[in-house]
Amino acid sequence: MSTVAEELRQVTPAKLSIEHVSKWFREGVVQTHALDDVSLSVDEGEFVCLVGPSGCGKSTLLNMIAGLEFPDSGTVLTEGRKVTEPGRDRMVMFQESALFPWLNVIGNVLFGLKLKPGLKEKERLEVAMYYIQLVGLARYAKSNIHELSGGMRQRVALARSLAPNPRVLLMDEPFAALDAMTREQLYGDIQTIWEARKKTIVFVTHNVREAACLGDRVVLFSPHPGRIREEFKIELPRPRDINSASLANYASEITTALKAYRKTEEND
Amino acid sequence: MKRAFTALLFFAGLIGVWHLLAMSGRWSPVLFPAPMRVWEYLVSAVEDRTLFEALGVTTRRLMIGYLIGVVTGVPLGLITARFQWASDTIGVTGLGLQTLPSVCWVPPALLWFGQTETAMLFVVVMGTVWSVALATDNGVRNVPPMYVRAARTMGSRGMHTWIQVILPASLPFIVSGIKQGWAFAWRSLMAAEIYVTILTGFGLGQLLNFGRDLNAIDQVFGIMLVIVLVGLLADKILFSPWERFLHRRWGTVNA
Numbered sequence: 001m002s003t004v005a006e007e008l009r010q011v012t013p014a015k016l017s018i019e020h021v022s023k024w025f026r027e028g029v030v031q032t033h034a035l036d037d038v039s040l041s042v043d044e045g046e047f048v049c050l051v052g053p054s055g056c057g058k059s060t061l062l063n064m065i066a067g068l069e070f071p072d073s074g075t076v077l078t079e080g081r082k083v084t085e086p087g088r089d090r091m092v093m094f095q096e097s098a099l100f101p102w103l104n105v106i107g108n109v110l111f112g113l114k115l116k117p118g119l120k121e122k123e124r125l126e127v128a129m130y131y132i133q134l135v136g137l138a139r140y141a142k143s144n145i146h147e148l149s150g151g152m153r154q155r156v157a158l159a160r161s162l163a164p165n166p167r168v169l170l171m172d173e174p175f176a177a178l179d180a181m182t183r184e185q186l187y188g189d190i191q192t193i194w195e196a197r198k199k200t201i202v203f204v205t206h207n208v209r210e211a212a213c214l215g216d217r218v219v220l221f222s223p224h225p226g227r228i229r230e231e232f233k234i235e236l237p238r239p240r241d242i243n244s245a246s247l248a249n250y251a252s253e254i255t256t257a258l259k260a261y262r263k264t265e266e267n268d
Numbered sequence: 269m270k271r272a273f274t275a276l277l278f279f280a281g282l283i284g285v286w287h288l289l290a291m292s293g294r295w296s297p298v299l300f301p302a303p304m305r306v307w308e309y310l311v312s313a314v315e316d317r318t319l320f321e322a323l324g325v326t327t328r329r330l331m332i333g334y335l336i337g338v339v340t341g342v343p344l345g346l347i348t349a350r351f352q353w354a355s356d357t358i359g360v361t362g363l364g365l366q367t368l369p370s371v372c373w374v375p376p377a378l379l380w381f382g383q384t385e386t387a388m389l390f391v392v393v394m395g396t397v398w399s400v401a402l403a404t405d406n407g408v409r410n411v412p413p414m415y416v417r418a419a420r421t422m423g424s425r426g427m428h429t430w431i432q433v434i435l436p437a438s439l440p441f442i443v444s445g446i447k448q449g450w451a452f453a454w455r456s457l458m459a460a461e462i463y464v465t466i467l468t469g470f471g472l473g474q475l476l477n478f479g480r481d482l483n484a485i486d487q488v489f490g491i492m493l494v495i496v497l498v499g500l501l502a503d504k505i506l507f508s509p510w511e512r513f514l515h516r517r518w519g520t521v522n523a
Contacts, residue, residue, distance in 0.1 A: 068417055086421045098418040101518045102436040111432075112422035146519030164422065 013200040014167035016042040021074035033225030049215035057226025091166035112164040131159040151182035169199040212250040213242040222261040309486040325469035337396025345404025370395035370456035395456035396449040403445020407438025
């Protein structure tokens with residue numbers, strides 16, 4: 001098998017477990033309880049969406065899995081190993097603003113590959129082109145970031161995070177800034193790519209419909225302090241259409257729960 | 269083509285107005301020379317090679333000093349941005365010295381190094397280094413933390429992050445800093461050359477000053493013209509490529 005084929009072969013998705021994680025933030029004199037005794041496990045190859053209003057700690061949890069932040073108590077484990085730093089097995093797809101403007105499209109995708117040992121220059125280029133094609137941007141490989149539309153930039157960000165072939169893909173509200181049309185297109189693409197590349201995906205969003213469309217499971221968070229309130233298994237065939245009636249049922253069920261928790265919180 | 273034509277017309281007009289003003293006889297030709305006389309001086313200075321020699325002397329001083337300034341200024345800025353202690357010490361010193369007009373370095377340079385090339389170099393370096401360091405420092409502090417986080421998830425650490433992420437991300441600031449540094453270096457060198465005669469080589473500033481000593485206004489005007497042209501040319505050759513690159517990649521003009 002050639003090195004490139006070896007590099008592109010599917011890796012086994014990893015299993016995540018979050019055990020009794022708590023986290024406080026202190027800003028000046030204000031102390032916020034970002035996460036309170038949160039436990040969650042994510043199966044190999046599962047697509048889990050974390051939903052909740054802002055301040056519920058869902059992004060903090062994602063950063064902990066990424067190894068960019070650490071819990072004050074409790075542990076985050078991938079494949080049974082404690083997360084102590086960022087690693088290529090867990091890639092984060094940030095919002096579009098995290099692309100490097102001094103590199104063109106292929107330069108951005110190559111960034112992570114260059115840090116991955118074992119590939120020659122020519123092989124890296126081949127691997128990068130594979131992912132650029134996968135997200136449908138083959139014609140734009142040499143383009144500069146500022147020349148692309150918001151949707152295209154998010155595709156580049158996706159290709160960049162897929163390129164080092166991680167076992168877990170972490171996505172932090174990646175489509176929040178896009179218009180509805182572009183988003184719908186990307187929902188289709190992300191599902192196809194997920195099936196093609198077999199990743200464990202943790203997807204943070206505050207858009208309930210988006211969560212129901214993408215996730216095998218939707219985990220509902222409530223804020224102050226950040227806690228997991230409820231989980232919903234979405235049992236719909238894929239690929240899913242965000243406008244389908246059955247999906248709308250799930251979405252309204254989740255929305256109802258979300259509102260209920262907000263109400264109990266106000267009564268506290 | 270149209271742009272070149274407009275520019276040509278403008279400068280032809282400018283010289284025309286200059287000529288008419290000189291011909292009007294309102295000012296003595298000893299104080300306000302006609303363009304033709306300036307041209308004649310320049311031709312004679314080219315013929316007896318004084319102009320090229322002066323250009324060579326000045327350019328060499330400037331380039332060496334400027335290069336030293338940039339090569340020390342950029343790392344200095346990186347260090348002050350990275351370490352709080354460096355910011356509190358070198359950073360504050362730099363901020364103070366940057367506000368000092370660089371021509372103020374001429375007297376101490378003469379006392380320390382005498383009327384030598386080293387004195388000239390010192391003045392140019394002092395004019396350059398602080399503005400380059402401050403711009404680099406500022407650039408690094410303005411790098412969105414998101415870039416560094418993204419790089420870390422992709423396996424970048426330590427020096428790799430500094431060279432591959434932080435340095436290129438602050439490039440727009442650094443380029444405007446080295447451009448400002450160039451302006452300071454150029455001004456301070458001219459001031460130094462006018463101020464003092466260095467026997468190892470006569471630069472443009474010295475020619476300008478001789479013009480005054482000889483009461484030769486055509487020489488003064490001619491050299492001033494050359495100094496303007498050198499500045500323009502340096503801008504085009506040294507900075508335009510960087511600015512074009514920034515504009516192409518970042519899509520903005522704020523360099």
